[in-house]
Amino acid sequence: MICPACGSVNLPGADRCEDCLLPFTKLDIPLPIEGLQKRLMEDTIADLKPQPAVTISPEAPVEEAVQLLKGKSVGCVLVMDEEIVVGILSERDVLYKLGGMEGSVSSVKVSEIMTPNPVTMEAEESIRFVLHQMSVEGFRHIPIVSLDQPPRIVSVRAVLDYLHQSAEDAFPDPASR
Amino acid sequence: MMELIEFDGVRLEWMEDAGFEAMSVELTLRETKIRHLQLKEMVCVAPETSLGDTISTMQRRRNGCALVAVDSNLLGIFTERDLIRKVVGRSQPGLERPIRDLMTPEPAVLSPDDSLLDAVRLMNEGGYRHIPLVDSANRVCDCLSVINIVDYLLECYPQEVLALPPRPDQNFSEPDGA
Numbered sequence: 001m002i003c004p005a006c007g008s009v010n011l012p013g014a015d016r017c018e019d020c021l022l023p024f025t026k027l028d029i030p031l032p033i034e035g036l037q038k039r040l041m042e043d044t045i046a047d048l049k050p051q052p053a054v055t056i057s058p059e060a061p062v063e064e065a066v067q068l069l070k071g072k073s074v075g076c077v078l079v080m081d082e083e084i085v086v087g088i089l090s091e092r093d094v095l096y097k098l099g100g101m102e103g104s105v106s107s108v109k110v111s112e113i114m115t116p117n118p119v120t121m122e123a124e125e126s127i128r129f130v131l132h133q134m135s136v137e138g139f140r141h142i143p144i145v146s147l148d149q150p151p152r153i154v155s156v157r158a159v160l161d162y163l164h165q166s167a168e169d170a171f172p173d174p175a176s177r
Numbered sequence: 178m179m180e181l182i183e184f185d186g187v188r189l190e191w192m193e194d195a196g197f198e199a200m201s202v203e204l205t206l207r208e209t210k211i212r213h214l215q216l217k218e219m220v221c222v223a224p225e226t227s228l229g230d231t232i233s234t235m236q237r238r239r240n241g242c243a244l245v246a247v248d249s250n251l252l253g254i255f256t257e258r259d260l261i262r263k264v265v266g267r268s269q270p271g272l273e274r275p276i277r278d279l280m281t282p283e284p285a286v287l288s289p290d291d292s293l294l295d296a297v298r299l300m301n302e303g304g305y306r307h308i309p310l311v312d313s314a315n316r317v318c319d320c321l322s323v324i325n326i327v328d329y330l331l332e333c334y335p336q337e338v339l340a341l342p343p344r345p346d347q348n349f350s351e352p353d354g355a
Contacts, residue, residue, distance in 0.1 A: 036202035
């Protein structure tokens with residue numbers, strides 16, 4: 001570790017420079033520089049433009065949820081017990097838990113196949129939390145909650161859109177001009 | 178690359194000695210070919226396969242999309258969205274129906290040599306989450322999913338995205354490592 005201030009050589013992992021006592025700990029934190037890296041560090045979840053969530057009650061029949069998924073062309077519905085998010089029902093849940101069931105599904109309730117207690121976030125948080133959850137946990141939808149607003153959803157499509165926008169800003173598509 | 182930064186009130190000349198300078202994402206998207214990505218093994222079924230078998234294969238392989246092909250010749254694609262739109266519901270078609278009747282025929286395809294930017298554009302314009310990949314001889318060889326792209330880009334920014342510090346108000350419901 002070479003001290004950026006005085007240039008003296010320190011042991012790797014040292015907390016501060018032995019010569020000038022400059023603390024090294026903050027040097028590990030990435031600084032926003034440019035392009036997407038800068039945007040990732042500074043943007044908040046609100047910049048992903050979360051869409052209003054389609055909601056349903058946990059007692060509703062699963063058919064109603066499927067109708068919502070179909071009719072609104074969304075990938076998931078948020079299961080709300082009055083004001084509280086109790087679960088999320090995505091296409092993936094339908095595939096895993098409903099696909100292959102014989103006959104009618106009318107007796108199944110939403111609460112039986114939803115994913116309970118999903119990870120929720122607030123719109124003021126860094127965009128990186130959303131990306132982290134999607135990549136590490138494999139979630140495609142993350143509910144965004146706040147005290148004074150109805151819940152919203154960030155989907156992987158919004159992330160793709162965001163990345164696409166970053167790229168297009170840098171290299172406009174010659175075909176689209 | 179030399180840069181001036183403010184550090185504890187001292188202005189320092191800071192050299193990026195991290196060893197490499199991360200390529201900007203814009204460049205990464207344009208320069209990376211789809212074949213460079215590590216893709217999940219695709220689920221591929223014959224058109225005569227029954228709906229029930231297709232669904233159980235997708236469940237077993239944990240994949241939201243199945244390609245329908247004969248001798249590597251792509252005929253269609255069956256995804257979770259198709260399942261929602263055409264299968265689950267009041268008048269559920271029988272599980273013995275061949276997948277041929279329920280798939281989306283002739284999906285948009287890309288080649289493994291196309292760039293990630295092409296894939297991102299196609300997904301955005303068509304609203305797709307999966308794009309089958311076919312080689313120059315028109316044989317289907319893989320399936321690109323939107324999460325593969327997101328994952329790949331995040332790998333370029335491990336420090337910023339994957340090694341996030343915990344939030345101050347964060348509580349863990351169970352002890353770490355348990």
